[in-house]
Every structure is written in C-alpha cells, then in structure tokens.
Amino acid sequence: MSEQKYKFLSTPRRPVEDRRFVAGRGKFIADLDRPNMLHVAPLASHYAAAVINGIDASAALAMPGVVDVITGAELAAAVEPLMNGLNTPNVRRFPLAVDRVRYAGEWVCAVVAESRALAEDALEKIIVDATPQPFILDAEAALLETSAPVHPEHGSNLLLDRKFVWGPVDDDFEAAAHSLSFSVTWGRNSTVPIETFGVLAEWNGWDQMLDIWASIQMPKYADQIARSLNLPSNAIRVHYDVDVGGSYGVKRGIKHSVLVGYIARKLGCPVRLIEDRLENMRAGDAHGPERKFDITIAFDQDGTVRSMKMRALDNAGAYAGRAPFQLGKPISAIVGPYQINSVAYHALSVTTNKTVQEAVRGFGQAPTNYAIETAMDRVAEYLGMDRLALRQKNLIREDQFPYLIPSGSYYDSGDYHAVIDKVLAAADYPAMLAERDRLRDAGMMAGIGIAACLEPSGGNSSFEPLLNESNQTSTWMESCQVNIDALGKVTARIHTTSSGQGHETLVSTVLGEVMQIDPELIRITRPNSLESLPGNSPVGSRMAIMLGGAAARAGEKLKAKIMAIAAHRLGVAIDQLRYEGGDVLAHDGRCLGWDEMVELAHRQYHNLPDGMDPGLASFDIMQVPTGDALPVNDKVQMYPCYSFEFHLLLVSFDPIIGRPDIHSYFIGHDCGTVINPAIVSGMTYGGIAHGIGAALFEEFAYDANGQLLTQSFLDYLMPSSHEVPAIQIVKHCTPSPHTVFGQKGSGESGYLGAPAAVSGAINDAVSGLGIHFEKLPIRMSAISDAIAAKTS
C-alpha cells in the first residue's frame, strides 16, 4: 500500500484548522466589524415578472438612520453588467433589477442604513409601482416560440443549444439488439450552507483602494469586481483570510459584491451585506441545476451497452451566469465508468422566471450520474439481468487505462472491479440481499441501491472553450509560495479562501512531506489578492491536485537550492549528497544541518555558489496536468484525474407511510493517494448526506404564480443526524499518474453517486409494483401516493 511510503501523507493527522473552529474563533464574514460601517438590506420583488414603472423611496429616506436607497437605474448607469459564461450579451444582469424584475425575490432596490434592522424597517416604506408580466417556470415551456422571453432583448429563452455526436452512434444503435427510452428529472436544489453569503467593502479614497472581505469561493473574483466597477484590478484588494462557513460551490455572490463595492465607493465608508436566510434561499442566486434528461440507450441481449443518446435540458433561472457550463463538465465523464462506444449529447439551457442558478458541488456531474445510473438499472430490468452483473460487465477494466472515452477525455487510472469486490465483501452482499428479502416478507418495502460513478477532478475549465468558441482559455492554474526565514522556520502562502476543505492542512502536510519536517511547525498564511500569485480557487475538486501540487513543487525548488548550497559548501557534487529530515548528508559521512544551511542562505553570501541569490524562498505556479490544448472537433481532454466511487445501500419503508429508512450504507472510494484521511472521509460522508437530501428531501419548489414555496429551513428539508445513517467507507488506492503523489480529487465525493444510489434503492423497493420514480427528490408523499395508486 502506498500509505507506507510517506511520513506524514496519508497518516492520521489532526487538521490544523479545527482548533480555532472548535473554540468558536473562526473568522467569518459576519464576525468582521469596521468603524462607521453601514448595512444593506435589499427589497425583494413580489412578482415573478413585472415591469418597474417607478420606485418611491422618499418615506424610507426620511427615516432616522437611513443613509441611501440604491435603485437598479442608478446602478446600471454606473457599473458594467455581470459576467456571462456564454456569448449572450443581451441577457444583461445587474445586482439590482433594471426596468423589469424576472423572478420573485429579485432585488429591486437596496437600503443603506446605520444598522441592518433599520435598513429592514425602511424596506417596508418603499413603494414600487410595477406592472405584472407573463412569466414562465417550466423549461420545456420556455423553449416554445409562443413563450414570452424572460429577456425580450435576447429574443428567446434559449441560452445554450449544442448537439454533440461522439463516435458511431447511428451504427451502434443499428447493430444493437435492443434500445429503450426513458426520462428522469433532477429537481432544483442546492448546497445551502449554514452560513449565508456575506460581503464587506471599504473604499479608501486617499489610496484609491477598495478592500473586500467576503465569504467567497469563486475563480477570478477580484477581476470580476474590477470589471463591473470599472476600477483598475490593482485597486481591488480581496482579503483571503476570511473563513467561509460552507460553500460546496455556491458562494459566488458577485452581485452582492458589486452592489456593496459600488455603495462603499459612493459613500466613502465601509458597507456590509449579510444575507438573511430568506434572501439566501430566494435571491442568493445560488440554486443548483434543475435538469430533465431524455435518454435512449442501445444494448445487446448479453447486457453490453453500446451507445447512448442523452438530451439534457437545464432550467437556468432568470439570468445566464455560468449556469449553462454545468451542462459542460459532465462531458468529461459522459459514459460514467463504463465502456460505452458512442454518445449523442444534446445540451440545452433556458431562462425561466426562477432564481438564478449557480455552481453546485460537482458542477452538474451528480445529475448526469443519476441519469446514467438510472439507465443501467433500466437496462437490467429490461433484460431481467442482475443490476450488479450488468454494471460489472460494462465497467472499464483495470488493464484498459488510460482509457479514452468518446467525448475526448482519457481516464487516468482505476480498478473499478476491485473496488466493487471490496465493497461487496465488506457489506456481505448476500446477507444484505437476504435482509432485503426478509424485510419484504415482513410486509415492508425494501430495496438495494447500487451506483458506480466518477468524480472528474483537477478542475481545468475546458468546458468553457468547448461551449463558447470565443473563449480561448486553456490556462487553469494554482500557486503556492514558501519562505524559510532567518531562524529556519517555514511559512507558506495560499492564495484563496477556504470553506472547510482544510487547505492549510493540505499545504503543511505536503510541504512537510517534501521538506521532511514536522507539518505542525509549518505556518500557513493567506494574504490578500494583491499579494497573491494567480490561482483559480477551490473549484472542480482540484485543490489536492493543484494546491497540493504547487506546494510540493515549491518545496522541491527549495530543497534543490539547499542541496546546491550544501554541495558548494562541502565541495562535492550534488549527486554525492542526500537530503534527510532537513539535513544534508554527504557520502563521506559529513553532514550539514538545517540551521547551518539557513545560516548560509541568510547570512553568508560569501559562502554561496557564484550567482546564487540569497535567502530561501520559492514559489510555484502550476498549470493543471493534461490541460494543454483547446477543443478540436468537439473533443477535448477535460479533467486530469478521475476518482471512482461505488455506492451500496439497503433501504426500507412502510408501504403506507413511505418514509425511507436507510439500514446500511457502504461506499467504495478510490481517490488515489490520500493526503489527510480524516478530511477525505469527512468530505465523502458529507457528500453522501447532501446526496441523500437531493434524493429524498431538498427542493426549491415553486407554486403556479412563480413564488418560491420552500424558502426557510422549515420547508426546505435538509438531512439531520436521523436521516443520515452510519456510513462505511471502503478505501482503495489507485494512484494517478498525473499528480505529484498520485492524489486525485475528493471534494465532491459521495454527492456524485448518492442520489443515484438512493433513487435506485427506492425504485428497487417498489419494482414489484411496476412503479418507476422519475424525479428527484422522491418525497415520502410521492412514495406513499404511488403505492396507494397501485394497490388500491
């Protein structure tokens, strides 16, 4: 096992961040106060669609403590529209509605006051004269030419309409013995962090500097603010030493940040906006994908799956943002872990009068995995074949890696069959089957869920040039700086905020491993954006690979310098030396200790090799492995690494009540070399919990008037400790050939397969009744109603 190769890596070590969090000493955005700080409260639209005729804020402005009321018209005259991922210049989005509102909850104007409470009081005094307009909520309806466009200037609701054909789809369908079609829908949910989004901006006119603190997880955040506010990018200083209270993709409050930045600059004082829960749910612009899949799959009598046609229609909500790209990432694993020879993919994204979509854990991969895994279950059902055997027959074999999938990506490594075998053994699968049947005999509905899927990781963003030809970005980097000070202590800098991923632990562990010094002794700091090297933030399950990679490479550069200093000092060739525990040993027994090397580097220039710079500092800016080309013929290598997970669970429920009880949950997980076992396990457990929520509970549901019904934690239900069972992780390690230690990503693990697996278990439980649940979440009421309809 690889674990024994390392001194610190893959060993059980306490994450360093945990100490401050268990003491309540994290530094979250709402914990930051600035002198004379003003507070913002936005006014929400009552209508799903309306034309704004006028806003009367005079009564609000007359209230004590109210400083200003900002409207969309004022903002639109002063700032540039927020960035869209696709070329949709007429889908313009500003932080506040301009002329018309496009979803219920959209911000119409914003009150600035001396306290948040006063700002909220003033909201009630604002009179908005608005004329309701026709609106559209359903994505299929939004496609119709008769439907009113959410953005009339854009001319239709279509944001993305791309058809890809990878491989001989028609031939494969022709040759296949069977085909079947079905539709499934992934309901609109999100990650809903317990901390809402917040941002604090402060303008200093003497320095011409806008300081920003935010609970942010977003690539190129400072650049986007600069562009919108028409400020030089070096006049934006984002402070990365803010702890983010959960994100899992969604903390991208660009509209909040531009609004607050504008107000701070206008008024010349610090301004803070912290969403309350209602704002977060309805207008945080942080809903996840809502996606309908129409799938036709071609297969042979022996279970060999030959080809797949997938139409994926995503409901992006009222503005474009990056939502359509969430149809792009799944292209990198469009066949899942299976040998499917060809694929036709039709990706559609439309605007509707719902809350705006943002990146959610997996960036669209979890819905697609749900569709693929449902297809595998349906094929097995059609053929009367065992679901597990069907998967095992179609899985890519260990000897086929690197494996090229039809859409152009190579899967790096894996041993899917071995992982599944381990899980089956750990779970005692025959006993699990027997327990299912025993429960059925006792009158319960019982089912076993099975799902196998991949976690594309490493996070380049080649879906951008793939879906938008004018986007020529192939660079997707991360960086790290390391300094050894004059007393020999090591400090490393990382250039992003963290939201629970343990980046400080990641970097100190990796550097400790490379430098062979105790990670506990390494200090990690997070400077602001102006003091940082370029990076792309923790998205796309990339930081173990990219930040870990950059830290390791920066450490290796330091080690190389130390060896060069030692070689010069001892008068021997570098290859006659070896580095051990921070000291350098010569083959003849002489040794230069760490402190001596530090002394040479920092104080004895006269003893350094000719031309060598003094000091011991290094940095590394690392490009994503394999990310070296733009798409050609609709194909591109997307992610460098592919983690594998296999879910197996047993569920039962009373046929009348329909409340699923998860008896046991096993996951086989292979994310290559693990940096910190507790962090990886924690993310996997948490991903499964989130996936259980997506499968059974969580949905942003709208009524026929376009009003969000689930806008509090009383009706948007998230799994508690009762709904998440004890989970057993079965570990496996297939190192990636592309990364410094063989690590792959794990930040989205669990979530990518749990919804499919839980859905499979519920469907297995009702299979005897001929019921198929075709939409997530599968609520208790849906289960009991469907059973009642079949049995009454």
Added chain:
Amino acid sequence: MNDVTLTINGKPVSGVTEPRVTLLDYLRDVAGLKGTHAGCEHGVCGACTVLIDGIAVRSCLMLAVQAEGVDITTIEGIGGSGAHAGELGVIQDAFCETHGLQCGYCTPGMILTAEALLSVNIDPTEHEVREAISGNICRCTGYVQIVEAILLAAKRLGQRNDAATSDTTVA
C-alpha cells in the same frame, strides 16, 4: 432602548439594546462574542445554540431581555481563555481528534449541544447522540465524525470520572 445585564460565561455583561434584539444579536454585537453563529434565524438549524442554565437553547429564538437572571454559556466559555487560550475542553479536543467538522460554522452549536448531553448522560448510545444533535444541521460532515467525536468525548470523560472516583477511594 433598555439597559440589559446578562451573565455570560460567569461574568456580567451590560449594554443598551432594543427590546426586539435577540439573544443571538446581543451576544454577537453587544457582548462581542462572535463564536455564536446565525444560521437560519428561525430556530431550525441550531448554529446559534448556547447553554442557558446548562440546557441547549437557540439564541435566535430568545430575546436578550428575556435572558436576564440566567447563566449563559457560549462557546467562548468552553476551554481555555485569556492566558489559557489554546487549551481545549474534552469535547472540543474530541472534535479535533475525529475531525468532527469542516467549515466550522455549525461547530460551536454542536459542541454546546454535546456539552448539554454529556452533562446529563455520561455514557450515551449512538442513538442518544444522534437524537441530541438532531436539531443541529451540519452541511459538511454527514454527522458521522461528529457522532464519533461525542462518543469519544463521553468515553474520555468517563475514564476521567473513573480515575477521579478511584483516587477518592484510595484517599
């Protein structure tokens, strides 16, 4: 505006505040104790949990003026402070040991809920732990390592009590 004096972590704290201010906002904005976190502000998520006379209570559902005359414990009252900052309580240490957290936002509420549980049940079953924290939502961990942490803390507290008891016997 009201003069409100509360007993927080054993010390009196005075401030002038509106009657409508919640205990949560008083703790954060008046007392300056930022470890108590706002999550939903409607009593569901448990991020704002504090102890009132040893019982876990949601500080977002209670007004500051209602909290006069009771003993309030926040996360800042657990473990070391001042010159002893950095010394963890047993439950805090167990959360670090099992990594019973990720982003740290729900963590103070979780730990105080665990404190309340273990103060009345020194040897809880896994089910009892799950029951106790079922009003605290965590979006990061899936609760697995939190349950492990609380069971570990219970075990360690039990061992400490056993040791104390045996010491007494010897004495």
